[in-house]
Amino acid sequence: MKQILFAALAAVLVFTGCNSESALIYGTMTMGQVRGSDIITDGGLTYMVTENEADSDYAKLDRILITCDVLEQLDAENTYSIRLLDYASVSVSAPVSRTAESDEWFGTDGVNLSSGWLSGGYLNVLATISMLQDSKTQHRIRLMFDDTADNSDTLHFYLKHNGFGETFDVDPTNTKMVSYSSYLSFPVDAYVPSGVKGINLKVEWDWFKIQNNQYITEKEHYFQTVYYEPSSTTRADL
16 A cells, blocks of 8 residues: 655755845856865866855855856956855765676665756766654665666666665654755766767656655655756856
8 A cells, every 4th residue: 555655845955145236147046166265166167255154164165156246357267256155065976887886886766867967078967865853873875887788878777775774665654754865976987988978867766656746655766867068168057
């Protein structure tokens, strides 16, 4: 019998901020690397934080997703001053080959690729999982590279989640279960064969089915394929 889990709503990060009349672009969202107090975007721009409505802790991060107002172009090439409105830390981990670990290590728990895009040599995702509220358990989310598949014209990846027993399908009646979303980046350029301009990239994942606007214990398989050119700085959405 199917069991109802929870309302089909994901808790995602919400970015807010005030606009002023001076900005060139309001509320733009971009991902990049923190270098000192500057942010180098995946598109190759340098953003200098001259106004900060968030906090200074962003400078302690490595990879980051920000929303900002672009204020003006500076004298240096491809350099702009910005008003930082908000940010989210982005976890980075290399894909793991399927033959390098066991199926138990990767896990079979539900994970939703809520959104995804390719930029800066990374597959970037907003991943949603189920977990116990206020859990101290470190859930494992990894991008598995299927090295047993034919990767000659399509690279095969699988987003995997090991919740170590803290998932809705394991304990669907637990009212303390919540959904949690986080931003993750996985470097994928190294998987593109040398001498190839671009290649198809297929990403698969398993997430709970929805019935009457609620998740149920049964999972559904999803996949998306996108063409990727590693030399391109253009964002390719999944």
